[in-house]
Amino acid sequence: MDRTQIPDKPFNPKRPGTLVGILLTVSEYLGALYGSIAETRSAGSYGRCSECGGNVGSAEIDPGRMIAPELSLKNGAVLLWAGTDCAPVPRIRQLAAMLGIDYLKPLEEQDPGFIPILLYGYDKEPVSFVHNKKPRTDYYRGCVHDLQYMIDARTTSKGNLRMISYFSKRTDCPACQGTGMSNTVTDIRLAGHRLSEAEKLPIPEMRSFILGLSQLIDAKEYDIVSPIISQLEPMLIYLNKIGIRTLNPTTAQEVVQTVTS
Template sequence: MLEHLHSLYERIGENYTASNPNGRCPVCNGTGTVIGDIDPGCMIAPELSLKHGAVLLWSGTVCRPVSKIKALANMIGIDFDRPLSEQDDRFPDILLYGYDKEPVSYVHKGKPFEGFYRGCVFDLQDMRDAETTSKGNLRAIAFFSRRVKCFRCSGNGPNLERFAATVNGRSLLEAWRLPVSELLLFVCHLPASPDNDTDEIVAEIEACLIYLNKIGLKTLPSIEDKFRFPANAG
């Protein structure tokens, strides 16, 4: 979703100016950053229960890893209905990095399976290693990975200007730091655009925020952690 906000601020930011007169960097597409290491810190929402999507990578899906997580929870005593923050401190790390003490037996789409639970960090790395082309998987990889300075342009794409740009008086950093419910209202109240591409970007952001708000996520991952910017940037 951060990439969509980048694009939105580039298109409608009140004081946006591109810093690269020769066009966007072909590697980072002008953002000044590329996908770095997986960011485990934004993959679990401990204020949520497993039932309500605490494992954000698989939240809202009915895929095979979800069936495995349900069986794992039953096996090691994770209460599916209680927020993780109210349970054993070890559970978030297990969900992130796996459980190797015994295999998990589970059923998915009527078929029995058994195997060790490897963790959602492993699952995301597996997507990256497989060079997935699935749009959903690519969005997950982008969302749950840190952003680092582009090696091609050394971060000299229009990244800094994009952060300095404002939309309805808010910079991108200020918007990202809003509670999810407030950011949703902010995006919903943006004026209609004659540009269909801009409307599509706004619709993508709205859909993502509506879902995150529905499952009870209060705030988005720290943008400073994802981009490794100092906390007082912007």
């Protein structure tokens, strides 16, 4: 995304859309911010990494990226379905009730054994729930299964393809530090942060970082990136409000590897 693609319509926290969509958009806007400054300073256009071509995801699902334990189920802990009204949402809500999981409490404060269930499914008994006013009863298959189904079905939905991209294992490209951007961009430091480092900042620090740029870059550069900052800030406020810590939540590896029997 470059600055010409930044939409004029502001982010609406009352209708935020999917949580993964917000996380990806913030990441893309950060790339556009760094890229715009790099373009100004180098008097040329910025592009993708010459080594990986910008393809920083693999074909393999990364379960560790699929659950945000710091969030409650209500606020979108199961990232694959956060912000959607798909059937897995009421199914998960009822499954949580069956297993004594508080829908409003962060997962990290509850039984850690529930996270592998969310990832890999629950086959001990079916779940009864209502979706689109129709009662249903079936087994919860797990979000890893659901994502793999999208992949196997060769989905062409842009939303699904963004989901697949987000939940793919990252490749360690030394040239771009996993950003997919050219060295014209990755060499830029703002407030001491390269793009790859800025993307890893805790959400409150990321907001402080972008708001502080007005004091760190010249007026011409700030005039160019201010529309990007205006779009970023309300999204970061929203992410902080719901409790997500970073753009790339991770589940403890030992929890991910524990498959519910």
